[in-house]
Amino acid sequence: MKEATLKEIAEKLGISITTVSKALKDYPDVSLKTKEAVISLAKELNYSPNSFAVNLRTKESKTIGLIIPEIVHHFFSNVINGIVAEAEKNGYLVIILQSNESLELEKKQVALLINKRVDGIIISLSNESNDDSHLMEIIARKIPFVQFDKIAKLIHSSKVVINDQIAARNAVQHLIDNGYRKIAHIRGPLNPQNAIDRFIGYKKALEINNIPFDPSLVYTCEKVTFQEGIDFAKQIMADHPDVDGIFAITDLVAVGVLSYFNDIGIKIPEQVAVIGFSNWFMSQVLTPKLSTVDQPSHEMGVTSFKLLLEEMNCHKKEIPFSPRTIELETKVIARESTFKKNNI
Amino acid sequence: MKEATLKEIAEKLGISITTVSKALKDYPDVSLKTKEAVISLAKELNYSPNSFAVNLRTKESKTIGLIIPEIVHHFFSNVINGIVAEAEKNGYLVIILQSNESLELEKKQVALLINKRVDGIIISLSNESNDDSHLMEIIARKIPFVQFDKIAKLIHSSKVVINDQIAARNAVQHLIDNGYRKIAHIRGPLNPQNAIDRFIGYKKALEINNIPFDPSLVYTCEKVTFQEGIDFAKQIMADHPDVDGIFAITDLVAVGVLSYFNDIGIKIPEQVAVIGFSNWFMSQVLTPKLSTVDQPSHEMGVTSFKLLLEEMNCHKKEIPFSPRTIELETKVIARESTFKKNNI
DNA sequence: CACACAAACGAAAACGTTTTCGAATTACCG
DNA sequence: CGGTAATTCGAAAACGTTTTCGTTTGTGTG
Missing domain, CATH: 3.40.50.2300 (Response regulator)
Known part of the structure; x- marks a missing residue:
């Protein structure tokens, strides 16, 4: 009843862990025969890679953090909806935190997300926020970062706003x-x-x-x-x-x-x-x-994630990224x- | 500019990784002197443990998953609020997914959360849900699990409902x-x-x-x-x-x-x-x-998380847990x- | 037959932490 | 001073994956 691992599959098939890993990731240097054997056994054992190990190895978690002032709020819940939907479409999950309009909480939560090593952060500032040090920290650590709606103008990050x-x-x-x-x-x-x-x-x-x-x-x-x-x-x-x-x-x-x-x-x-x-x-x-x-609250969420994704992709490939500000239409x-x- | 690790601290101090780890976790078998030295250097280097490694080692991520039919919904956003608040209070983060009232999506999302190895799952079923196989899977994998509001009566899990x-x-x-x-x-x-x-x-x-x-x-x-x-x-x-x-x-x-x-x-x-x-x-x-x-939507969220936490704690200590159903008052x-x- | 070359596989390191268990040192006591 | 007990430390395994770089085997060519 335990979770299947590469090691188990390898042992049952009498081959090495390396080959099993490669077979599952469709590497070209594995014969068709072993590939099939591995895939079939993996399916049988209900194998799924241990994401903790994958995270450690690849240094990314396919998870982003979102901090907003209030969840029970028509505007923000629409933004959440946009972000979550777009994130899922791209294979990312979203951790949501609520700052309750408190700067102190907001700072704690930024620290929390940094410690969790999320791949990126999206934030709409609390009303109290007149201090940027926690945002500077995000930038300093080179974590992909997007602000929306309630932003700190002076922080050099991507932004999604209205006029x-x-x-x-x-x-x-x-x-x-x-x-x-x-x-x-x-x-x-x-x-x-x-x-x-x-x-x-x-x-x-x-x-x-x-x-x-x-x-x-x-x-x-x-x-x-x-x-x-x-x-x-x-x-x-x-x-x-x-x-x-x-x-x-x-x-x-x-x-x-x-x-x-x-x-x-x-x-x-x-x-x-x-x-x-x-x-x-x-x-x-x-x-x-x-x-x-x-x-356009929903669109604001979608756009925010898209910008973040762009930056995350650049970050992974270590190519430079220039923050952009997108202004959406109102009427x-x-x-x-x-x-x-x-x-x- | 790189992330500090135990290894780095150990080398700079000329001691072993083991001792550094113990010092930071306040083990009794580390002398006060080395403890102080380690803590001070850790602070200086802005050290924070790599959560990916911690997750892998401890087999828990201090993260739970939440699946609801709709985020932009007064009732559900209040529940989210309750869960997120109570979770954070207890050191847990919450990944939110929206099933859009679709059984198919709900199933995918359960699989997603299982793969992510969240420590527990809270769910309110979609209107389409008349098939329990994905919920059985959660139970089979012994993942702490709470249902609220829209529940599958026959699934043996904790539940938070009204009458x-x-x-x-x-x-x-x-x-x-x-x-x-x-x-x-x-x-x-x-x-x-x-x-x-x-x-x-x-x-x-x-x-x-x-x-x-x-x-x-x-x-x-x-x-x-x-x-x-x-x-x-x-x-x-x-x-x-x-x-x-x-x-x-x-x-x-x-x-x-x-x-x-x-x-x-x-x-x-x-x-x-x-x-x-x-x-x-x-x-x-x-x-x-x-x-x-x-x-009582907010309370429903709080109660759901509390129940989940109980089960997660039992799960960790490998002591058996009996699912409970809590009925909240309406008026x-x-x-x-x-x-x-x-x-x- | 020798040689080059491609195909298929595996050993091993690395990611960074936690924890067990044994070793070394010091302190204490009769 | 011998022996025991407490104190302090570290080696090493383990978590499960990914990926680099060899090694082996088989195939084809001159």
């Missing part, structure tokens, strides 16, 4: 085009590059349309939760009763806003229009249906929550 | 208690045990309340999608315009129903009450808010979509 500035600008422009003028922004935390970029996009859109930027219309999430959406919606109506549009950093927050407005009877979009970001599934089934920005999805105002 | 019959019965009882009598059921596919059990629970509830069971009120999903919810809602209203309640196999389908009714102006719950299953996040933000059955979450009828 958050333009995407956000388009979202706000959509509000403006539909007649909304006094637009609040519920932004993400101060650290992450994409929260910064979306904020910049928000300002740009105002600027282009000659709407003065009012800092008091900007509200900053700490955790980017549904509850914060509710809280800020309340706050906004208290601070600025005449606001007529809200652009939220992500759909989850926008849904909080919607939920609060629905509960207290504020009409959307008649009184306030709302647009989110990321096109979460639920946004299309809410009342009113939420306008948002579509972000505004107009739904009920931003219907054109009647008076225009 | 689907009772949970479904409670959901339907809730509808009946609130005055609904003609209740349709949108059930899951014919194969999965939990779809069968929920259907049985539905029938039981009717029986207890002396409501005759009408097979034409039962609709069977193939893929359990949002779209099927829409389609069946339409179908139900065509077939039985006087239906006043719907129990759906899962929230996603219930949301489809809600969405269709909202679109065509059928009032919920005044005309038809709707209850789902699983308590997906979005169900609380819909209009109307969806009643459902809470299923009906009453929201707007099933408000009590006025006339009772």
Whole structure:
């Protein structure tokens, strides 16, 4: 009942381990007769190579590591899906870790993956990440490395992103085009590059349309939760009763806003229009249906793995690899929550 | 710039590999002096044991495999989260695979994990799974094994489940208690045990309340999608315009129903009450808010890993392990979509 | 028949660790 | 001081594979 090994097959056939190994890997210097004998016996014994030994010998594990801030998250679970599918298609397995938006945990997990000697690492940074030392370590060890979505701009690695500035600008422009003028922004935390970029996009859109930027219309999430959406919606109506549009950093927050407005009877979009970001599934089934920005999450996963694979292949053959940055397309999805105002 | 090894440390210190290994693992037969010297040099060289070699030597990889039907799914992503968190807490990493509800893929993936020699396997079966041979293989190889949610009853392994019959019965009882009598059921596919059990629970509830069971009120999903919810809602209203309640196999389908009714102006719950299953996040933000059955998904993940860990520990020490089945509690979450009828 | 050459196989090293068991040294005690 | 016991160390095997480089045998050619 034990696991079959090359040695066992060799002994039963009265040949050497070397020949058995070669026969199974279809080397040209094994006669057809022995090849057949070996293959047939291997099948019979249900032989499969001991991957631990193969890993040690070949110095690769055909396994990659993936670190993301949150698994239970429409965007990230879609990315996971893309990565896992593409990886499997190419013979790789994926170890998933969740940083819980904690820099400390993220660092531990990078160390963990390095120790495990994964063949490559894909990461989307936590909101706390303002320190690059663990990423530098990955680079220093020459481990193939791809960042996506929430990236450290200054780290010289491949990246898969969207153009958050333009995407956000388009979202706000959509509000403006539909007649909304006094637009609040519920932004993400101060650290992450994409929260910064979306904020910049928000300002740009105002600027282009000659709407003065009012800092008091900007509200900053700490955790980017549904509850914060509710809280800020309340706050906004208290601070600025005449606001007529809200652009939220992500759909989850926008849904909080919607939920609060629905509960207290504020009409959307008649009184306030709302647009989110990321096109979460639920946004299309809410009342009113939420306008948002579509972000190709699954494709982001697939592309990230493809880039990593390229680098891993170069790494194996010891040919140099130049990191690339790929920018994927987004588009505004107009739904009920931003219907054109009647008076225009 | 190369990876430090025991050999290197030994040579630099003029001692044997054995002693270095022992020093790092705090064996009692190494003098304090050499221990300190070794540890300090190891730190300096940034030594970390080559996990490939450790795996080969110890025959374990501190890695488990997880196969689920769908990653982008509120219930499953919560389970993943629970498993990954609990695993990491105990020094294990998790390889995730998605069967896409395909038996064929599921079988391949089990084979993959066996070949990778993971220390244990956790699985929730695909809807197609009506063949146990791949699961038998896991048992035959004595690989620690836990099933959760969608299980093969006859396979002798640990299991983590809810009581689907009772949970479904409670959901339907809730509808009946609130005055609904003609209740349709949108059930899951014919194969999965939990779809069968929920259907049985539905029938039981009717029986207890002396409501005759009408097979034409039962609709069977193939893929359990949002779209099927829409389609069946339409179908139900065509077939039985006087239906006043719907129990759906899962929230996603219930949301489809809600969405269709909202679109065509059928009032919920005044005309038809709707209850789902699983308590997906979005169900609380819909209009109307969806009643459902809470299923402790995160806890299900945590519990699954704990059971697996127990078995892995026994396996290592070669002491026998008896598989256990753990049943977690569910409870009906009453929201707007099933408000009590006025006339009772 | 000698020689070259191809075909088929195997010995052995290497990957880096863990662990057993015996050897060497030191300390202790009567 | 002889002997025992404790302390400290290291040689070597083992885990199972891959791959290099010989060696042997058989085949064909001049």
